[in-house]
Amino acid sequence: MPELIHCVGTAQPITERRLFPRKKSRVNAILPTQLRLDGRGDRIYLYLVDISRGGMRFNTNRELPTGSDVILQFPLTSFESPLSERGSLWLPCHVVWNKRLAGGAWTHGVRFGELDAVSRSQVDEIVESFSPDGHRTRFRLHRRLEADVQVNPGESWETVHASNISVEGIGFRLERALREGDTVRVRVHLEFGLPPMELAACVAWRDRVDLGKYAYGFQFRDTLEEEALILQEYIFRCLEEEFGPDV
Structure with missing residues (x-):
């Protein structure tokens, strides 16, 4: 679990x-x-x-x-x-x-x-x-999305593929263990002509999936309204492409 x-x-x-x-x-x-x-x-x-x-x-x-x-x-x-x-x-x-x-x-x-x-x-x-007691803070995405993550300031950026995203956060795997409360920088490369975004995110949950490899859920921090609207627009576009505009 x-x-x-x-x-x-x-x-x-x-x-x-x-x-x-x-x-x-x-x-x-x-x-x-x-x-x-x-x-x-x-x-x-x-x-x-x-x-x-x-x-x-x-x-x-x-x-x-x-x-x-x-x-x-x-x-x-x-x-x-x-x-x-x-x-x-x-x-x-x-x-x-x-x-x-x-x-x-x-x-x-x-x-x-x-x-x-x-x-x-x-x-x-x-x-x-979805109350504080029942919410697991998982973020869903219907497609794979390329992103870069910087764990510590000054370190090189590592490319990952996000499996989950929402206005609230993003999920992906890393071959390193992060501690409780760790905050990282995430660059998300959005499709559909939408601008790339760089956001701060902290660990909301983690799941060890293999020796030395973890699946993480990150919660975005200090997201601006215009950034949230861009993420919302991206998810709308993904759904329209998958299910059609009249779903």
Whole structure:
């Protein structure tokens, strides 16, 4: 089992009375989603930022009008087991607020409508799974990505192939043991004409996979908003290339 390592890094308000205690869990996952708005269906990518028992916050490439009622349905296969075995999640939502982000994306805050027993159970499971106690801090990528890593200042850069990436962090293997709290520099060479990025990252988990070789999950530190949006755009492009623009 991976060894979990503690890594210390550095909205708009919803004014309606809350039906559930304010307990949000950060998710940071991109989900191909079925959207129903004004009686019409559409397929979008939804970047789920965080979720609570009463609602969630997410980014999309289109605006959902404030005050509108929408239905969102997305598969749970993008999550780790046992969530991945739960089929899909169906959520009636009311858009409480939205805000335009740099680069043309929109962030939204929605309140859940009346959920059936299955949807309520699935929401509760997601909230608990991504809570500080349940979150394993693994970062997923649907393709291999070339990156360079510098373990210590002044050392040469080593080329690695990342198997996992998100706005939150990156995963790859190294033939050296890193200690708890170690911070490295990572250069990520993005495709699709996006600029390369150099970020600080610290060890979030490690797993010894062979003699002298470790698989690591790194959490990005002090990421700027524009850097997070570039990473989000890269993941959107990867999904579009793999599944098509209408997934």
